[in-house]
Amino acid sequence: MADITISDALAELQRASDAAREAVGAHHRAVGTPVLEWSDEERAEGDRLQVVRKEAAAALQAAIEADGQEVGNSYDFRRALRKAAYGQDYAGQ
Known part of the structure; x- marks a missing residue:
């Protein structure tokens, strides 16, 4: 396995993206009905949350690409990132 060091900033971005x-x-679970049946308010909140999710995922991916360690080490890098974000017991995250 390659020597992979994960910065605190990358770990924080991983946690933010997961959150x-x-x-x-x-x-979706709180609303409890199919999306096509959502009220305007429920849909607006869902849309807002999706924007936040996409922004968090994009920020994480940009930071990973800038870091450069993932190239050729994708599996090991992602495991190291999860361990840095959640500790040794990161299963299920």
């Missing part, structure tokens, strides 16, 4: 993704899922 944003989870917020979208939580909204």
